[in-house]
Amino acid sequence: MSTAHIGFLGLGSMGAPMARNLLDSGLAVTVYNRTRSVAEAFGSAGASASIAETPAGAVVEGGIAITMLANDAALEDVTLGPDGILQQLGKGGLHISMSTVSPETSKKLAALHAERGSLFLSAPVFGRPEAAAAKKLWICQSGSNAAKQRAKAILDILGQGIHDFGEDPGAANVVKLSGNFMILAAIETMAEAQALAEKNGIDRTMLANFFGQTIFSCPIYQNYGRTLAERAFEPAGFKLELGMKDVRLVRDVAEASMVPMPLADLLHARLLTSLAKKRGKQDWTAIELVTAEDAALR
Amino acid sequence: MSTAHIGFLGLGSMGAPMARNLLDSGLAVTVYNRTRSVAEAFGSAGASASIAETPAGAVVEGGIAITMLANDAALEDVTLGPDGILQQLGKGGLHISMSTVSPETSKKLAALHAERGSLFLSAPVFGRPEAAAAKKLWICQSGSNAAKQRAKAILDILGQGIHDFGEDPGAANVVKLSGNFMILAAIETMAEAQALAEKNGIDRTMLANFFGQTIFSCPIYQNYGRTLAERAFEPAGFKLELGMKDVRLVRDVAEASMVPMPLADLLHARLLTSLAKKRGKQDWTAIELVTAEDAALR
Amino acid sequence: MSTAHIGFLGLGSMGAPMARNLLDSGLAVTVYNRTRSVAEAFGSAGASASIAETPAGAVVEGGIAITMLANDAALEDVTLGPDGILQQLGKGGLHISMSTVSPETSKKLAALHAERGSLFLSAPVFGRPEAAAAKKLWICQSGSNAAKQRAKAILDILGQGIHDFGEDPGAANVVKLSGNFMILAAIETMAEAQALAEKNGIDRTMLANFFGQTIFSCPIYQNYGRTLAERAFEPAGFKLELGMKDVRLVRDVAEASMVPMPLADLLHARLLTSLAKKRGKQDWTAIELVTAEDAALR
Amino acid sequence: MSTAHIGFLGLGSMGAPMARNLLDSGLAVTVYNRTRSVAEAFGSAGASASIAETPAGAVVEGGIAITMLANDAALEDVTLGPDGILQQLGKGGLHISMSTVSPETSKKLAALHAERGSLFLSAPVFGRPEAAAAKKLWICQSGSNAAKQRAKAILDILGQGIHDFGEDPGAANVVKLSGNFMILAAIETMAEAQALAEKNGIDRTMLANFFGQTIFSCPIYQNYGRTLAERAFEPAGFKLELGMKDVRLVRDVAEASMVPMPLADLLHARLLTSLAKKRGKQDWTAIELVTAEDAALR
CATH class of the missing domain: 3.40.50.720 (NAD(P)-binding Rossmann-like Domain)
Known part of the structure; x- marks a missing residue:
């Protein structure tokens, strides 16, 4: 070459x-x-x-x-x-x-x-x-x-x-931002499902394993599912404060192109609460703690 | 046997x-x-x-x-x-x-x-x-x-x-309800991401294929991603009105066990709007139309 | 008579x-x-x-x-x-x-x-x-x-x-439920505004007084505004657990008549978090604590 | 002088x-x-x-x-x-x-x-x-x-x-932004309540008058309540696109001071949908149309 x-x-x-x-x-x-x-x-x-x-x-x-x-x-x-x-x-x-x-x-x-x-x-x-x-x-x-x-x-x-x-030089960036939005949305989804399970006496890891082996058998659900089940938020694989930067960009693009994204707003609120609670250096899966606290699981 | x-x-x-x-x-x-x-x-x-x-x-x-x-x-x-x-x-x-x-x-x-x-x-x-x-x-x-x-x-x-x-005889039901919640959450996630992409000039199918082949390489994202990209909501694989029944059960369990699930609330609102617009017999992926209409894509 | x-x-x-x-x-x-x-x-x-x-x-x-x-x-x-x-x-x-x-x-x-x-x-x-x-x-x-x-x-x-x-014998009930929804929505509104003010160094009571004396010069904003500013949640004037009953009825009517009410969903989530945290006997203005905790003010 | x-x-x-x-x-x-x-x-x-x-x-x-x-x-x-x-x-x-x-x-x-x-x-x-x-x-x-x-x-x-x-020279601005947030929140509140009423056969104006004369007897509810009941969105008293500017500032301050405001996010989504539907020159009460459309009232 x-x-x-x-x-x-x-x-x-x-x-x-x-x-x-x-x-x-x-x-x-x-x-x-x-x-x-x-x-x-x-x-x-x-x-x-x-x-x-x-x-x-x-x-x-x-x-x-x-x-x-x-x-x-x-x-x-x-x-x-x-x-x-x-x-x-x-x-x-x-x-x-x-x-x-x-x-x-x-x-x-x-x-x-x-x-x-x-x-x-x-x-x-x-x-x-x-x-x-x-x-x-x-x-x-x-x-x-x-x-x-x-x-x-x-x-x-x-x-x-x-x-x-x-x-369009911006297209790949939109795809990247969409992907990070989708990953964090999957994290929020699993956080809520695991909270529901835990409050109903079901083991979080067992739930994560079931979905990771069946209908959600892909890396995002398998890896993050395990991290969430164990609340293994440190050391950070991807820092929460960096996740905030990305969701901020998602919201900027959404506003500029006039696409209401209520789920992105929810994720932003989770991240913002996490930053207010000084969790910016933890892994971004730590947004789960907000769900857990709201449900009085923590 | x-x-x-x-x-x-x-x-x-x-x-x-x-x-x-x-x-x-x-x-x-x-x-x-x-x-x-x-x-x-x-x-x-x-x-x-x-x-x-x-x-x-x-x-x-x-x-x-x-x-x-x-x-x-x-x-x-x-x-x-x-x-x-x-x-x-x-x-x-x-x-x-x-x-x-x-x-x-x-x-x-x-x-x-x-x-x-x-x-x-x-x-x-x-x-x-x-x-x-x-x-x-x-x-x-x-x-x-x-x-x-x-x-x-x-x-x-x-x-x-x-x-x-x-x-616990109820446990498997909670798992099933969690799963349907997670599937519909993935649908909403893809709907918002595809709307963002479409408004920014990116082909919806191309976006769905990319994620289905890479970080979300599992059936839910592959199959629903394609359905959403093509807006192929009829005939219904799973009717939207049945999806509403399930999300209603999710919310009932969430309330009874005191687990706030804002994402489940968002999904419920999407389904309710869809029912108000008489889309109950379409596939439940048709909640995407609400996102598309909000973004003036339809 | x-x-x-x-x-x-x-x-x-x-x-x-x-x-x-x-x-x-x-x-x-x-x-x-x-x-x-x-x-x-x-x-x-x-x-x-x-x-x-x-x-x-x-x-x-x-x-x-x-x-x-x-x-x-x-x-x-x-x-x-x-x-x-x-x-x-x-x-x-x-x-x-x-x-x-x-x-x-x-x-x-x-x-x-x-x-x-x-x-x-x-x-x-x-x-x-x-x-x-x-x-x-x-x-x-x-x-x-x-x-x-x-x-x-x-x-x-x-x-x-x-x-x-x-x-219609049900009409007056819908009006009553609408009113309680509107009151709780005003409470959430003031809670968010006061949190924003407090984090920016503005006195909560001063903010409540200003709005209660000017554009929101009506009992709901005046009375609840003061209660919220002082976080005077006990003894309860109207118990939070009764407020949950009412918002549940609001959501039931909304679902039956197919009216998506995202704000009612938000209020329900605030109440549910409050119940999970055992605040059901406090005044329903105590939903403010969720906002305060999310902003790390408490 | x-x-x-x-x-x-x-x-x-x-x-x-x-x-x-x-x-x-x-x-x-x-x-x-x-x-x-x-x-x-x-x-x-x-x-x-x-x-x-x-x-x-x-x-x-x-x-x-x-x-x-x-x-x-x-x-x-x-x-x-x-x-x-x-x-x-x-x-x-x-x-x-x-x-x-x-x-x-x-x-x-x-x-x-x-x-x-x-x-x-x-x-x-x-x-x-x-x-x-x-x-x-x-x-x-x-x-x-x-x-x-x-x-x-x-x-x-x-x-x-x-x-x-x-x-603090910024304090009065935070108060002003809080106030505009509160006004728009009241508009959303009334929009949802009126949609619920209308779908249940209750006259919108009658509902607005009742609350404007009783528990919400202040200008914001009286004036906007009437505007909303009649959907008199033109000519604009305050243009929706200017309302978006203000809510954007609210969200900026909220993010900078780490105050999650889910209601502000909801209002932003309403405004963004309205802008996507080219309603920026209408009065900002026109966010009501999103609620009405979601409920299939329009």
Whole structure:
């Protein structure tokens, strides 16, 4: 594969294993992380990665930048800020944006890249850090065909399947946000069902196992069902405060496109109560505690 | 298998294929249906079934009665009414109650059976009529061990797995109601997600396929996801008005056991709007139309 | 006034002052209460009341019965049970039903009275016990004109205004239930607004006073606003568990007439959480605690 | 009264009658409106007002600026933009901000004014345009004492009462937002109650009158109750799209201060459905149509 040099920006719990997989595939990768010590720790664990001092320093002209950051503000900062990647990538460059951000941000960045002759691909992912490490991410993409063609070899390394949602750079973000909404809705659903069961003398784990083995035999219900049954909310697989960020984005898109989503409002209320009770660092399944407390189970 | 004679009461879309499977296994089955013509049609299609004029006429003393009826009232009527099965079954009899009813009704019937020396087993099922025909039902049971032992050979014929929830005769009903709540919650979840997608220019079927193939790769999301994407609400697989009956039971149990379930309330509101708009005979996935109308998609 | 003899059934916190006002107006009143000691205490405090042993014993043929009872079951019991008033009243009798009950019960009782030649008037009231004592109740009525004419002199004694809602005996009950729904909705509204204010450093009482003196200058907002601001939930003016009974009736009527009421569902959830937390004996404004706890204000 | 010169910015349906009242009181007022023709129409109808070309042009150094604008963006534009009032007012100036805006914006502006030696007072109002014309506005204020003292004479002209909420410049905005939330909650409450009544054969107007004359005898219930009963949604007294702006601010404050407000979420969903159905120019009571449609009354 004659891929150009890759700059990987954002070495959080998802970004780090993804960057490592690219390195392990023999690609030349320069990493950047806002907190430099994180990048150094990453580098010392893997021989071949170069470490950049600035976002721009991680990419070369006409090269590839991959961003995996916490939120829209971080993405804009790294892309548009002083020493951002937008100016550096220039003509022929490609920005693969894999963070969970709003479709508006993607559209804005795509337009700015287009003005400078570089490509932009929205490519958010589904999967926990373990899935990232195992190259088992599910990737949904949207953007120009040129961007997709150039990104394909890289995305094939990172995930177990690429699902395409057309040319609108914001589309893949809407899909990602819909998915996180659906996961949290499943969590709320199980929380209410388990509370009903518990109050009626039925073992929570037994209930979770039954549904996970029969009509809901898929990872979300199996894994989260067990976590909920055991109330194993720490350590967090996905922090509740990050879940709030995502539901906030869901509500923003819903309002902008005029789609009333009462279930999203319910999930937002659960998260907000949880944050008020200082559970932001727990796993987002901890919204269950609100249901349990309302039913006087806790 | 030396099972005693079986009386099968209720030949609706679920009961009919179940009764046929018992007949095809070589068991002696007498059927009863409130509307006699339904029983006759069933009989003429299969040689060996006897047809009873009354509930009591379908069972023999010390034999087995299986009920698969529309609601609590029908079950009470067939069991406790004049010519009901309770008096006829008598000592050593077994009543396998497979309808979706309230836990209270099960507890009441179990106690009445116990007074007369007969056994009672709660054994509601998950699965559509096709699954019933294919012996692929998921059965959850609760009740006395004696009842379970005697029912086992019969339940093994009808389903692909028996899941036990202890001795409380109401427990299996709570599990069944929880399951139907969870299914309808998944429907609402997908309806909101698809509305968001559609309003943002994303193909509904593409969205459903993506999630059905990845993080929600289980029958409920795959099958209902497709139905929702295509808005294929007729003919009904499970009528919306029956879904309302079930959610009403969920709310009754939730109130009795003091478990606030805001999501169940939302589902109830969706169903009630649908009934007000005369969609009771459509498939219960048709609650999606409320979401679509609220978003001015229809 | 040539009114016939009055039997007054139900000497709770509302019924007792109402019965006393009738006695004080010089009417002949026989009282009945299920717990006899309550009737005796009432009698010993006021000279002229006779005490009956049974509901039927409180009324005379062709006379007037007034019922002010806790719920539908109590009303049916006193009216239709053995020694009930229905048989005793007979031709020319009048039953004024002032309890908060379902419209269905009123329709049923009206029909049964009509069969026996007696009249039935639905006449539920708004007002706390203090208002009952001060003859300041607001009365809404519905039923036959004959019943209204005969009841008028009595209702004029009990309240400060009679509002007519036509001939359907259930109509006045729907109005009463609507009113209690509206009151509790105002309570929830103030609870959320005060929580928002408190979290933003604004004094709750100051907020309540402002609205009570300006755009919401009516008793409900003034009185409940103060109670909520001070969280003065004990002693109860109206018990939370009775509020649950009423909201349950609201939801039953809403379901029967196919009117989705999401706000009623929210109120029900607040009450159910409160009951789960054993606050049923507190004032129904105590639903505020759920809002406060969700916001980590308590 | 020796008040300094007044610049009045924003001549919408509220601002115009307020500015006129100041002129009629003999004060020197210069007006500014973004759409100049509106200012000219205002001027030609009242002799004494000067018209400014820019925001800064409406105020004099050390003078008073009153802003009554559509939203936060307009307020920031007029204050902080090029030719904004902030620079012009300078030392000893006073900015009375009467628009419905977020508390954050007030805090930010108050700080910027303080840096330049000018005063800032948050003074949003309750009341429709008719109330503004009749000097019957209810004013809630918060800010520094110096600002309050200097503003008093002016606010006394504009309203029928000033209610103070302390020194935090954002407090009065939170009160205003709470009030609009409470009004819309009352509208939703009446909409649900009237739907229940209508479906049960009770006249909507009769119901509204009953409650408006008894337990809810205050303007909000009386006026909106009638509007709702008659579904008189046009012409708009307060446009639904403006109501959405306010509820959005309510939700923003609620999220920032971690106060779950499920009723605010319900109101937001009602408004969003209404906007999706292109009812943004109708009166905000038109959210009732969603309830009516859900109940198949329309």
